[in-house]
Amino acid sequence: MKKGITLTATLALALMLVLSACSSSGGSSGKATKVVFWTFNELHQQFFESMADKWNAAHPDEKIKLVATTFPYDDNHNKLQVALQSGKGAPDMADIEISKIGNFLKGEPQLVPLNDIVEPNKDNLVMSRLDNYAKDGQYYGIDYHVGAEVIYYNKEILDQAGVDADKIITWDDYEAAGKQVLEKTGKPMTTVETTDQWSFWPLVVQHGSDFLDKDGNVTLNDQANVDVLTYLQKLVKEKVAVVAPGGFHHAEEYYGFMNGGGAASIWMPMWYMGRFTDYMPDLKGKIIIKPMPVFKQGEMRSSGMGGTGTVITNQSKNQELVKKFLDFAKISKEGNIEIWKQLGFDPIRTDAWTDPAMTESNKYTDYFGKDIFTFLSSLKDEIAPTNIKEKTPAVSDVIKTKAMFQALNDLKDPKQVLDDAAASIK
DSSP states (O other): HHHHHHHHHHHHHHHHHHHHHHHHHHHHHHHHEEEEESSSOOOHHHHHHHHHHHHHOOOOOOOEEEEEEEEEEHHHHHHHHHHHHHTTTTTTTEEEEHHHHHHHHHOOOSOOOOOOHHGGGGBOOOOOOHHHHTOOOOOOOOEEEOEEEEEEEEEHHHHHHOOOGGOBBHHHHOOOOOOOHHHHHHSSSSEOOOOSTTTEEEEEEETTTOOOOTTTBBBBBBBBHHHHHHHHHHHHTSSEEOOTTTTSOOOOOHHHHHHHHOSSSEEEEGGGHHHHHHOOOGTTTTTTOOOOOOSSSSSSSSSSSOOOOEBBTTTOOOHHHHHHHHHOOOOSSHHHHHHHHHHHHEEEOOGGGSSSGGGGGHHHHHHHHOHHHHHHHHGGGGOOOOOTTTTTHHHHIIIIIIHHHHHSSOOOOHHHHHHHHHHOOO
16 A cells, blocks of 8 residues: 555656646746748748847847748748738748839838837948838848849969959950950850849949839839940850850859859859859869959949848737847847858948958858958948839849840840830839
């Protein structure tokens, strides 16, 4: 009998311990506020998950439980738009890609203004990146990066051709160097996209124009834009440039072509560094990063390209806490350093660029060298901003699906191509 009592007591004690453990872990997770996040990029999801862990370690009294999902690109934006329009089912936070943000700023944005976390940090932020997600003085999204446009040169090919990248100052210099590369090596100087906008848009913006003006009016067929497209077409006709295998700079065929030393250079934003490290490993140590040439002296040698803004929806029931977390993850200096370390992006906070952490060894410094941010700091005041407006999604679509292919593949008259494209949007 006594033995039975002891056994029962032991079982009861064990049960109490289990219940107490459950209640304790339930209590701690019970204190954590659920925050739902939608994105279209798995790396963005991983970044926010790691920042949630860091937030919880630093804020034990304001813990969050991040529930993140990565959807296909179109699904992410379509689901979000439906949820916001219907007034139900939206996440607390979401990523909106820059060419889609116009759809979410029409009428009364169903997003939370972020001025109270942006304005105290204005002196350290590249504000043009936040202006892309703004309307009527309210900031609605925080970008991951500046997206500074640069040229990646294959130094091995340039050396074979006797070309010094530092002497390429203008686009005329670039064309002349390209002819020399072609003559000496038989290789094109560069590649141009026919199904995306990254070969065209950065040059347009550097040249003082854009697809839309500051008021959102269509300027796609302005003379400056026609001049740029005519120049690109000329490079193709001279075989200084070839159409990118696969049509754009993110195609599998393209990575293989470049990895094998297919062309001497490519201009893309700083965030393209990750494509080199991940998909073109054989070029490690051969690629040098330089400023963009200009059409005429005095123009800016870079422009801010691409981007994804993280927004907070007005359906979030914990807007102040979510705002604090977004500030911690994407506006704080520490968060910006993590964006570089984890994602290889040029973060929007410029005082992070000079932090010693930015030269610590990682896969990017191993590939490109340790002077990446010294170089970027020299371009800080020459990053031309873009005009992101309600018609941006429509313009972006016509550039990607028609205009580039017609001008650079079919070699149609650039002015006619842009006139037709502008008319279809207007």
